[in-house]
Amino acid sequence: MTVVLTVGTVLLTTAATADASSDRPVAIWEMDERSGARTMTDTSGRGLHGRIGSEVRTGTRTSGATGYRFDRLEPDSPPARPGHLVTVRDSDALDPGTRDFAVTVRLRTTHKFGNIIQKGQATVSGGNFKLQIPSGIVECLFRGSSRSLAVSSPRRLNDGRWHTVRCTRTGSGVTLFVDGAKVAHTAGWTGRIANSWPLSIGGKTDCDQIDVGCDYYAGDLDHVELEAR
Incomplete structure (x- = not known):
């Protein structure tokens, strides 16, 4: 589902320096587990390991990188496929709260649809954040107690x-x-921004593909990292 951008988006091309969050990792998922692995290891030392769904293909090597492959699923076609997701149990550390917060992903895709990573969904109490890729354009949304703000790649x-x-x-x-x-x-x-939902990679956790689309991501991921100040 495409988000509506807030008025005031400004396109820039300077290097990523001053606006980056601090170098304190919340979680680092290298996504280099072997084929068939079912645990996504957090190498930050916090122990925020994830559960890899049975349909996620781990140990996939593409263009010099090893990561996870998420196969394409037809949008809004039931049933829901929870095996397509990687999930990390709810933790206060995964919520931005009022801290400076950063989400980094390394991705490769030829598709044009799906939610890459999120914690919470559009109407949940406490707000939510997500990265998605409608029409091949990456969009980032943070929805908090004051307002929603979104940006998209040009x-x-x-x-x-x-x-x-x-x-x-x-x-x-x-x-x-x-x-x-x-x-x-x-x-x-x-x-x-603080909710009681798990973090999900590859789509939504609460969906049925009828009334609520699961917005499943299609493509490869080989690194996901969260940081907070």
């Missing part, structure tokens, strides 16, 4: 190449970086 990233996407939420706004360059910024303050 070009499509579903070109079959590896791209590193980083989205930061700070007191001054939400900023998007692609391959080290700042490409979008929306000014403002979202307010507090």
Whole structure:
């Protein structure tokens, strides 16, 4: 589902420096587990390990990187496929709260649909955040107690190449970086974001493909990292 961008998005092309969050990791998932693995290991030392669904293909090597492959599923076609997801149990550490917060993913896809990573969904209490890729454009959304802010990449990233996407939420706004360059910024303050939902990679956890689409991601991921200040 495509988010509506807040007025004030400004496209920039400077290097990703000052707007990046601090270097304190919340979780680091390298996604280099062997084929058939069912635990996504957090190498940050916090122990925020994830559960890999049975349909996620681990140990997939593509263009020099080893990661997870999420096969394409037809949008809004039941039944729901929870085996397509990687999930991490709810933890306060995974909630931005009022902290500066950053989400980084390294992705490769030729498809044009799906939610890459999220914690919470559009109407849940406590707000939510997510990265998605409608029409091949990566969009980042933070919805907090004050407002929702979103940014999107100025070009499509579903070109079959590896791209590193980083989205930061700070007191001054939400900023998007692609391959080290700042490409979008929306000014403002979202307010507090904290919910009781698990973090999911590859789509939604609460969906039925009838009334609520699962927005399943299709493509490869080989690194996901969360940071907070």
